[in-house]
Amino acid sequence: MSRFAGKSAKIGPSENRCEARVCCDGTRPSVLVVLARVITFAIDGIDPRPVWVEVDIRAGLPTFRVVGLADAAVREARERVRAAILNSGFEFPARRITANLAPAHLRKVGPGFDAALAVGLLAASGQCSADALDRWAVFGELSLAGTVRPCRGVLAVAEGARRAGVAGLIVARERSGEAALVDGVAVAAVDDLCGIAKLLDGGDVPPPPAPTPVPAVEAPAPEESDLADVRGHELPLRALEIAAAGGHNLLLEGPPGSGKTMLARRLPALLPPLTRAEAVEVTRIHSVAGISHRGGLAATRPFRAPHHTISPAGLVGGGRPPAPGEASLAHHGVLFLDELSEFSRPSLEALRQPIEDGEIVIVRGQQALRFPTRFTLVAATNPCPCGFAGSDRACRCGELELARHRRRLSGPLLDRIDLLVTVARPSAAALGGPPRTTSGDVRERVLAARERQHVRLADTPAHTNAQLDTRLLRAHVHAEETARRALAQAYDRGGLSARGHDRVLRVARTIADLAGRDVVELDDVLHALALRARESAEEAIAA
Amino acid sequence: MTAARTSTLGSGACTTCLRRSWLVARLAGHIEIAWSARRGSSGLLALEDEALIAALAGDRRTAIAVEYEQFVTAAALRRCVASAVTAVCRCNARYPASLHDLPDAPAVLYVRGALDRFERAAAADRVAIVGARRATPYGLEQARGLGRGLAAAGLTVVSGMALGVDAAAHMGALEAEGTTLAVLACGPEQAYPASKRRLHARIVATGAVVAELPPGTPARRWCFPARNRMIAALAQATVVVEAGERSGSLITAGQAADLGREVAAVPGLVTAPLAAGTNALIADGAQLVRGPRDVLELLFGASAATLGPSRQGQEIASLEPDLRALLDRVGGGCDTVAALADGGAAVDAVLAGLAQLELRRLVRRGPGGRYTATA
Numbered sequence: 062m063s064r065f066a067g068k069s070a071k072i073g074p075s076e077n078r079c080e081a082r083v084c085c086d087g088t089r090p091s092v093l094v095v096l097a098r099v100i101t102f103a104i105d106g107i108d109p110r111p112v113w114v115e116v117d118i119r120a121g122l123p124t125f126r127v128v129g130l131a132d133a134a135v136r137e138a139r140e141r142v143r144a145a146i147l148n149s150g151f152e153f154p155a156r157r158i159t160a161n162l163a164p165a166h167l168r169k170v171g172p173g174f175d176a177a178l179a180v181g182l183l184a185a186s187g188q189c190s191a192d193a194l195d196r197w198a199v200f201g202e203l204s205l206a207g208t209v210r211p212c213r214g215v216l217a218v219a220e221g222a223r224r225a226g227v228a229g230l231i232v233a234r235e236r237s238g239e240a241a242l243v244d245g246v247a248v249a250a251v252d253d254l255c256g257i258a259k260l261l262d263g264g265d266v267p268p269p270p271a272p273t274p275v276p277a278v279e280a281p282a283p284e285e286s287d288l289a290d291v292r293g294h295e296l297p298l299r300a301l302e303i304a305a306a307g308g309h310n311l312l313l314e315g316p317p318g319s320g321k322t323m324l325a326r327r328l329p330a331l332l333p334p335l336t337r338a339e340a341v342e343v344t345r346i347h348s349v350a351g352i353s354h355r356g357g358l359a360a361t362r363p364f365r366a367p368h369h370t371i372s373p374a375g376l377v378g379g380g381r382p383p384a385p386g387e388a389s390l391a392h393h394g395v396l397f398l399d400e401l402s403e404f405s406r407p408s409l410e411a412l413r414q415p416i417e418d419g420e421i422v423i424v425r426g427q428q429a430l431r432f433p434t435r436f437t438l439v440a441a442t443n444p445c446p447c448g449f450a451g452s453d454r455a456c457r458c459g460e461l462e463l464a465r466h467r468r469r470l471s472g473p474l475l476d477r478i479d480l481l482v483t484v485a486r487p488s489a490a491a492l493g494g495p496p497r498t499t500s501g502d503v504r505e506r507v508l509a510a511r512e513r514q515h516v517r518l519a520d521t522p523a524h525t526n527a528q529l530d531t532r533l534l535r536a537h538v539h540a541e542e543t544a545r546r547a548l549a550q551a552y553d554r555g556g557l558s559a560r561g562h563d564r565v566l567r568v569a570r571t572i573a574d575l576a577g578r579d580v581v582e583l584d585d586v587l588h589a590l591a592l593r594a595r596e597s598a599e600e601a602i603a604a
Numbered sequence: 605m606t607a608a609r610t611s612t613l614g615s616g617a618c619t620t621c622l623r624r625s626w627l628v629a630r631l632a633g634h635i636e637i638a639w640s641a642r643r644g645s646s647g648l649l650a651l652e653d654e655a656l657i658a659a660l661a662g663d664r665r666t667a668i669a670v671e672y673e674q675f676v677t678a679a680a681l682r683r684c685v686a687s688a689v690t691a692v693c694r695c696n697a698r699y700p701a702s703l704h705d706l707p708d709a710p711a712v713l714y715v716r717g718a719l720d721r722f723e724r725a726a727a728a729d730r731v732a733i734v735g736a737r738r739a740t741p742y743g744l745e746q747a748r749g750l751g752r753g754l755a756a757a758g759l760t761v762v763s764g765m766a767l768g769v770d771a772a773a774h775m776g777a778l779e780a781e782g783t784t785l786a787v788l789a790c791g792p793e794q795a796y797p798a799s800k801r802r803l804h805a806r807i808v809a810t811g812a813v814v815a816e817l818p819p820g821t822p823a824r825r826w827c828f829p830a831r832n833r834m835i836a837a838l839a840q841a842t843v844v845v846e847a848g849e850r851s852g853s854l855i856t857a858g859q860a861a862d863l864g865r866e867v868a869a870v871p872g873l874v875t876a877p878l879a880a881g882t883n884a885l886i887a888d889g890a891q892l893v894r895g896p897r898d899v900l901e902l903l904f905g906a907s908a909a910t911l912g913p914s915r916q917g918q919e920i921a922s923l924e925p926d927l928r929a930l931l932d933r934v935g936g937g938c939d940t941v942a943a944l945a946d947g948g949a950a951v952d953a954v955l956a957g958l959a960q961l962e963l964r965r966l967v968r969r970g971p972g973g974r975y976t977a978t979a
Contacts, residue, residue: 295951296941314973444973458738461767464799483973485942550963587959588952591941 097184097191100198101177102221103169104214106383106423106430107349109221113163114174116181121157127178129162131169132382138172141203142179149207149254154186170382172202173212176231179203179254180261189258196228197249199257207254211236214349216341219243229266231257237269238357239348242341286327289499293487297324300482300592302503305331306510307571308525310416310438310477312401312594315484317448321441322366324484325397328439329362330500332394333508339393342433346385346392363394365436369403373411377421378432388415391436401440402469409474412438416477437527440478442470479527479564481594510574526571531563538570540581547586557593565589616719617712619677621693624711626675627653629821630668634660639826649830650708680818687793687819690715690722700726705863706837710816716792717812725760725783725811731899732762732839732860734832734853735769736846736878741970743769743846743878745978746870748776750843753896755782762787762839764831765800765807769845769853774803777811784811787835789827791819832856841866841903843893847881854881857890866902868893919964930957934967935977 097116102109125139146153160178162169177199184191200218201209211233219240222230229247232240237250250269251257260266288298297313297320304311305328313321335343343359354360367376367387378386388396398404415421415434423430445458446466458466514525517537523529529537540548548565551557557565566581568589573581628635628649635648638660651659653672661668684691692698693712698719703709715722731754733747747769751761755777763770765786777784786807790796792815795804807813816834817827832852836842836859844867847853857867868891872879886892891902923931930944938944944954958975961967967975 293942295945296955299951299955461797461799483940485940485973487942488946490946547959547963554963554965584952584956587956590959590962591955 097181097194099177099181099194100225100227101174101200102198102218103167104217104349105167105428106432107217107346107385109217110167111221111225112167112169114177114181115161115163116185117159118154118185119157123155123157125158127160129165129169130167131162134172135169135174138175138178141175141205142182144205145203145207145254146179146182148205151183151188158182168382171212173200175203176201176209176257180257183258190262193261197231197261198222198227199231201233203254209233209251209253213351215239216242216345216348219246219248220345222246231260236353239344241269242344242357286330287500288327288503289496291496292494293491294320294324294484295497297482297484298497300480301328301331302507302575303568303571304328304437304480306507306575307568308437308527309479309568309571310527311480311482312478313439313441313482313484314444317443319484319486321484322399325439325441326364327500328395328437329364331503331507332362333511335359335362335393343393346389350385350390363391364397365391366397366399369400371408373408376408377411377415379423383423383425383430385432388412388421388434388436389432392433394436396436396438398440401442402466412474438478475594476560478594479568480592482592506575510571513574526567526574529567534563534566538566538581540586541583543583544581544586547583551590561593565593568592616696616698617691617693618695621695621711622677622680622691623672623675624653625818626680627656627672629817630671631656631660632821632824635826636824683819684714688716689793689819690719698723700838703834703837706833710834714792714815714818715812717808722812722814725785728758728760728783729903730760730762730839732835732842733769733773733845734763734835734842734856735844736848736851736853737766737768739768739846740878741974741976744772745968745976747772747845749978750896750899751776752780754899755784756780757896757900760785762835764835765803767797771800771803774807778806785838786813787831787838788813788815789831790823791815791817791821793819796823828852829855833859836860836865837863839865841868841899843899844869844882844885846872846878848878849880851881857885866891868899868902919966927957927960931961931966931977934975939974939976941973
């Protein structure tokens, strides 16, 4: 003890260290054993799991070991913790130090345990008070100078702290706004290790930056991309509106440079604003993935546009450690797949479950992780490999190439796409003309249509028309006799499969919702037929 | 069953013709070399057996002559039976008379599909529909419409089962539940191109697939012009739907003209590369074809065009005025929703109208969201 300098002067073997408590083998602990316990959190997928950092200091050759299924970043923490403690003016005990991360079966990943390790070490060596450690959880990375740096997943950790019943959470000042979004947990935003020690010794709680700059969730963010900038493209605009209103997946087909990406980027702004619960959910996923939002909370619906070289794990989540994929990052927003036919088959196949179930379950070893994936899919593709089929320039593709292109597009994913629309280069006259509409106007209609769906589907698991299965369609979609006849005619004439029949009916329901009608009319069905995605049966005939 | 099949399969060919056919297949590689060197095999197939060996075989001459002497008829017939193919030789009464017009008529016709069906198909009036492999939606639509209309009128549609126009013509005939005859450049049991497997099976089941080469022979480049001469000879009239300036379909048309058969062509835009060949044919005096009726008139005279008012015609006549106007605009080249809506019509109305027309099968949606009026 006498070797401890600085702050160690004020401590003795005391109440802030647990002595003789944790000996599982039943032996009496040596008098020289000192032990501290700090609660922190590991991110498992996107879920927080409580982790207890136990630090044991005893007589012996000076070593510092970290056990408990820690990955490389956590083992490297030893060096960071040693330097941070010394550079903050504390003493690093020259004794045998063992840190255990419990529970031992959970794999611990990333640098978020640094601060907890350092605090445990300080408390075990009596350099700070251990009294408060059952009230505060600690989460953060340390720099060599002793400053606390933010880690991914702060929001998830704050939720974990609330769930674990911990009164407060100590995090880095940067991104502490995220943690402050969780009610019921006091958040202390600290700058460095000394700050943590001061806080635990009974100092004032440094509050996180006032959360006022968080934009109100209800107010849409300033639109960088409004529909008012769009000229021409009347049909695609209509399709975007329908997709937004009913949550339908959309395929845009058109030659290069016709504006497919530009149109897709404008879809998130047409969707209803995020509710607070949705925003927190989005922020939590983004926080785990290392995406931070200004002011803490996600204010706009996410728009994710992964490149077509993406791996299946990158698209739906996975990897080691399992991380959320683009499909989860697009949760409550839009997933845009440009050049759909260039994506690898496995990647597209992997998207089926997320689209169908709104979540993906990834099983790794003995753990099953759930990532939410409720997004609207917008895909874009050239009409043929050279890109100019059906445009003013001649297409140079042969029938075989076309067939291959269609095969790549068809199949399981296309079954989940309700709307197909062709994007053509707007004419010069249209380019010079006035804008057709603004995002605000469209959003108003979309909101009204969503409200109608909400009322109609109140007692069903579905939220939007796109989620109606055959049974719900039969129960909740009422169509006029003429509309039914037209649909039956399309079905009988062989151009439509049973699945296609349902898709047309779903889209027709949304079109009627947009027009404020309770019953689906003939025109709604005709529109839906004209916008339906092509089916493989039809393609076979055309070949 | 097996006995009955054995008795009909391979029964219609004599040893001389079978040996001749074997020889052509045996020399296929040599013919290919000669064809490549001279860019044409004209006259080769008209040579007598010995002359053919002498002209082509070179060093291998004696070896092939020995094989020729040792030819076993039964073995050749067995190979036919094994691939469910019937051989009909030119000495046989079942051999299509029209093929005799060829100076180098194939010695044996290998038929895949029921022989009596083939006989009926060859006895009926026959029209060949040929054209580009890389056809446009317009060309495909025309070929299909012609195939459908002519087959419905009781004619046999003859074509080469190639990609594009050929396959579309066969498809049209199958849609009308009519008879169609495919002439292949390889053995008749092989689906060539392979992507037309299903079409091959359907033609075998309802019509017949025939070829000059015995089962198992792969297609070589010279086989395609050789196949074209059979198409030209088999049909009373040859209709070219889309053809570029140097298209193989023009060879077929030329051969048909040489044989004294009727030649007709479907016109296209003068600016379209795939209409260069067909428009040139029309300029040279080929009959202009706007639909099945023109072909029937060409064959049987104006009075005999027995085609009743077409289904399309009736449908169009019963259309509401605005739908009729929309259909006219689609046919007039305004073929995308954007173009159709440019004239001031609301997109919604255009979409609804197009869906109505599609339901009545008056238009079809093609790649790039282009609508084509059906033929």
